[in-house]
Amino acid sequence: MKEYISIKNMNFSYTKEKFISDLNIDIPKSSSVGLIGPSGSGKTTIIKLILGLLSPQEGSIKINNQNYSHNDLGYMPQQYALYEELSVSENLEIFSNLNNISKKSEVEKRSHDLLNLIELSDKAKELVHNLSGGMKQRLSMAIAMINNPQILLLDEPTVGIDPVLRESFWKHFKKLNKNEITILITSHVMDDAMKCDKVIFFIEGTIVAYDTPVNLVKYTKTNNLGEAFVHIVNKGYKN
Amino acid sequence: MILRIFSIAKLVLLKMRRDKRSIGLVVIAPLVIMTLITFIFNEKPGTLQRVAPAIISVFTFLFTFLLTGITFIRERASGTLERIMLTKLKAHELLIGYFLGFFIFALIQATIVTTFVLFMIDYSIDSTLINLIVIIFLSALCSVNAGIMFSSLAQNEFQMVQFIPLFFAPQIFLAGIFVPVQDMPRTLEIISKFLPISYAFNSTKLTIINKVSIEEIIFDLTILFVFSAIFIIASSLVVNSQKNNK
Numbered sequence: 436m437k438e439y440i441s442i443k444n445m446n447f448s449y450t451k452e453k454f455i456s457d458l459n460i461d462i463p464k465s466s467s468v469g470l471i472g473p474s475g476s477g478k479t480t481i482i483k484l485i486l487g488l489l490s491p492q493e494g495s496i497k498i499n500n501q502n503y504s505h506n507d508l509g510y511m512p513q514q515y516a517l518y519e520e521l522s523v524s525e526n527l528e529i530f531s532n533l534n535n536i537s538k539k540s541e542v543e544k545r546s547h548d549l550l551n552l553i554e555l556s557d558k559a560k561e562l563v564h565n566l567s568g569g570m571k572q573r574l575s576m577a578i579a580m581i582n583n584p585q586i587l588l589l590d591e592p593t594v595g596i597d598p599v600l601r602e603s604f605w606k607h608f609k610k611l612n613k614n615e616i617t618i619l620i621t622s623h624v625m626d627d628a629m630k631c632d633k634v635i636f637f638i639e640g641t642i643v644a645y646d647t648p649v650n651l652v653k654y655t656k657t658n659n660l661g662e663a664f665v666h667i668v669n670k671g672y673k674n
Numbered sequence: 675m676i677l678r679i680f681s682i683a684k685l686v687l688l689k690m691r692r693d694k695r696s697i698g699l700v701v702i703a704p705l706v707i708m709t710l711i712t713f714i715f716n717e718k719p720g721t722l723q724r725v726a727p728a729i730i731s732v733f734t735f736l737f738t739f740l741l742t743g744i745t746f747i748r749e750r751a752s753g754t755l756e757r758i759m760l761t762k763l764k765a766h767e768l769l770i771g772y773f774l775g776f777f778i779f780a781l782i783q784a785t786i787v788t789t790f791v792l793f794m795i796d797y798s799i800d801s802t803l804i805n806l807i808v809i810i811f812l813s814a815l816c817s818v819n820a821g822i823m824f825s826s827l828a829q830n831e832f833q834m835v836q837f838i839p840l841f842f843a844p845q846i847f848l849a850g851i852f853v854p855v856q857d858m859p860r861t862l863e864i865i866s867k868f869l870p871i872s873y874a875f876n877s878t879k880l881t882i883i884n885k886v887s888i889e890e891i892i893f894d895l896t897i898l899f900v901f902s903a904i905f906i907i908a909s910s911l912v913v914n915s916q917k918n919n920k
Binding site: 508515517519520533534562578582 | 677678681682684685688689692693752753754756757758760761762763
C-alpha cells in the first residue's frame with residue numbers, strides 16, 4: 436500500500452538528549468496503525484509532532500507527499516480537554532463553530548450522529564462535569580471527529596471505556612477506514628493493537644518493530660501480541 | 675472569522691454564567707472593597723475626592739487582570755487551549771473573543787467601582803462621563819491582554835497570583851497616586867512613563883477633579899491604546915507559541 440503519512444529521518448529532543456531518534460514511519464492511507472509502547476516512550480510526542488504542536492530539530496512529516504495543515508487532522512488528547520461547565524451538546528456546538536461549521540442544521544446533524552456513535556444521545560443536555568470518566572472520554576473522541584478529518588490521531592482513546600463500547604468504537608474505526616480515513620492510535624492495550632492493520636512497537640524514542648499483528652506474533656513464534664512485545668524488547672525483531 | 679470570535683465570546687459567557695460563585699464574586703468583591711473604602715474616607719470627603727481616580731483606575735485594572743489571567747491559565751492546564759488552537763481558530767480571533775466575553779464582566783466591575791466612587795464624591799453627571807467610559811474601555815482592553823500575557827509565564831493559578839504584586843505594586847507606587855510623578859527621582863519618573871496605570875490614573879484624575887474635555891486627555895488615551903496594542907501583540911505571540919512549540 437502506498438504511504439500516506441510519511442515521517443522521514445526525524446529527530447526531536449526536549450533537552451540536550453535526543454528523545455526521538457532517526458524516526459522513519461510510513462503509514463498507508465485508510466489504515467489503522469497502533470503506536471504501542473510503555474509510558475514515556477514518546478508516543479504522545481510523535482502525535483504532537485504530527486499535529487505541529489512540537490517542531491522537530493531534524494526531519495520532515497508529509498501527508499500525501501505534501502506539506503499539510505492541522506485542519507486536516509482530528510485529535511483526541513490523553514486528557515479530556517473538554518469544557519466542564521458546558522453541556523455535551525454545547526461542547527460539540529462550540530467545536531463545530533470553531534471548525535467553521537456554521538449552519539445550525541449541519542451542527543445539529545453532526546452532533547446527533549456523533550452522539551449516537553458514542554452512545555450519549557440521552558446526555559446531550561447534561562453538563563460535562565456531571566459525566567463519568569468514560570463518558571468524557573467518548574465525548575472527547577466525538578469532538579476529534581467533528582470536522583470530518585482525513586486523519587484521526589487518537590492518544591489512548593480506549594482508556595476508561597468498557598469492552599462493549601470498545602468493540603463499537605473499533606467497528607466505527609473500521610468504517611472510517613473504509614471511508615478513506617487514516618487512524619493513528621496510541622495505546623497500552625494489546626487488544627487495541629490486535630485490531631490495528633499495522634502495529635508500531637516503540638521504546639525509548641525508537642521503533643523496534645513495525646508490522647501487522649499477525650506477522651509480529653508469527654515471526655516471534657509467540658502466542659499473542661503481549662508475548663511478542665516482550666520477546667522483541669529482549670531479543671529484537673526480524674521478519 | 676466572526677463566527678469563531680463570537681463562539682469564543684459565547685464560550686466565556688457560558689462558562690461564567692454556569693459558575694455562580696464566580697459571578698457572585700465578580701459583583702460582591704468590588705462592592706465589599708468599595709464599601710470598606712467609603713467607611714475609611716467617609717469623614718474626610720476631600721481625601722475621598724483625591725483618591726477616587728486611583729480607586730477607579732487601579733481596581734478596573736486589577737479585577738480584569740485577575741479574571742482573565744486565572745481563566746486563561748485554567749484553559750491551558752485543562753488542555754482546551756491546545757485543542758481549540760488546533761481548529762480553524764486564529765490567535766487574534768481567540769483574543770478578540772476573550773476580550774468580548776470578559777469585557778462584559780470587566781464593565782460590570784468597573785461600573786460598580788465607578789458608580790460607587792462618583793456617588794460618594796457627589797460627581798455631577800455631565801459630558802465628561804464619556805471620558806470615564808473611554809478610559810474604562812481602554813483599561814479593560816489593556817488588562818485583559820496583560821492577564822493573558824502574564825498567564826503564559828505562570829504554570830499554575832498560584833504562580834499567577836504571585837504576578838499580581840509584581841505587575842501592580844510598581845504601577846501603584848509610581849503612577850503618581852501617592853507622590854506626584856514630577857516630584858519623584860528622575861529614574862522613577864522615567865519608569866512611570868512605561869506603566870499603563872500612570873496614564874489611566876492621570877486621565878481619570880483630570881476628568882474627575884478638573885472636569886477636562888476628552889481632547890485634553892487624548893494623549894493619555896492614545897498611550898493607553900498603545901499599551902493595549904503592545905499587550906495584544908504580546909499575548910498573540912504567547913498564544914501562537916502554545917500552538918507551535920508546546
